Amino acid sequence: KAGVTQTPRYLIKTRGQQVTLSCSPISGHRSVSWYQQTPGQGLQFLFEYFSETQRNKGNFPGRFSGRQFSNSRSEMNVSTLELGDSALYLCASSRGLETDTQYFGPGTRLTVL
Amino acid sequence: GENVEQHPSTLSVQEGDSAVIKCTYSDSASNYFPWYKQELGKGPQLIIDIRSNVGEKKDQRIAVTLNKTAKHFSLHITETQPEDSAVYFCAANSPNTGNQFYFGTGTSLTVIP
Numbered sequence: 001k002a003g004v005t006q007t008p009r010y011l012i013k014t015r016g017q018q019v020t021l022s023c024s025p026i027s028g029h030r031s032v033s034w035y036q037q038t039p040g041q042g043l044q045f046l047f048e049y050f051s052e053t054q055r056n057k058g059n060f061p062g063r064f065s066g067r068q069f070s071n072s073r074s075e076m077n078v079s080t081l082e083l084g085d086s087a088l089y090l091c092a093s094s095r096g097l098e099t100d101t102q103y104f105g106p107g108t109r110l111t112v113l
Numbered sequence: 114g115e116n117v118e119q120h121p122s123t124l125s126v127q128e129g130d131s132a133v134i135k136c137t138y139s140d141s142a143s144n145y146f147p148w149y150k151q152e153l154g155k156g157p158q159l160i161i162d163i164r165s166n167v168g169e170k171k172d173q174r175i176a177v178t179l180n181k182t183a184k185h186f187s188l189h190i191t192e193t194q195p196e197d198s199a200v201y202f203c204a205a206n207s208p209n210t211g212n213q214f215y216f217g218t219g220t221s222l223t224v225i226p
Binding site: 033035043045048050056090094096097098099100101105106107 | 144
């Protein structure tokens with residue numbers, strides 16, 4: 001079974017631009033969660049999508065948004081990029097029940113200049 | 114919401130020695146506790162997990178213990194090897210919020226040959 005895939009793996013943007021990251025979950029998984037990982041803050045939860053609906057949301061500004069498609073693939077968008085948005089963005093997929101394991105992708109390394 | 118604390122933040126051990134990482138959580142309703150290993154340039158990989166109906170689980174050199182009364186759980190790695198060097202994260206689920214997890218801040222383990 002193929003794992004979670006994320007594209008692109010690396011991205012360099014400048015302040016003020018916007019970016020879209022993509023995540024393809026494990027086949028059969030309906031939940032996709034997004035996390036921001038930085039050296040100082042660890043793994044911070046952005047949001048979770050389940051069956052095309054945002055089920056949970058972390059404490060991030062409205063510049064961070066996401067969506068999920070009918071095939072469970074998910075995208076997250078960051079508008080008006082700031083230097084502090086430089087991070088590793090991870091997505092994780094699961095079947096979606098509260099005790100289901102989340103499986104992580106390799107991440108997208110975003111650098112904002 | 115849930116708060117997960119993890120200690121220590123860094124840990125160095127000699128090859129062959131044991132390593133112990135400890136986590137505490139705040140939400141008594143949490144009932145699923147996975148542990149992840151993250152190597153440089155990769156996403157976190159699940160290494161072991163435990164559910165609240167058991168107190169201990171072992172998989173070869175790795176074991177996890179859970180004390181629900183004290184709200185803490187620990188990862189034990191025996192006979193450490195250089196390839197165990199990585200960052201380890203504990204996590205706790207947040208029941209009734211779908212598949213949301215809260216993560217500890219990570220422990221950087223170095224195994225010295």
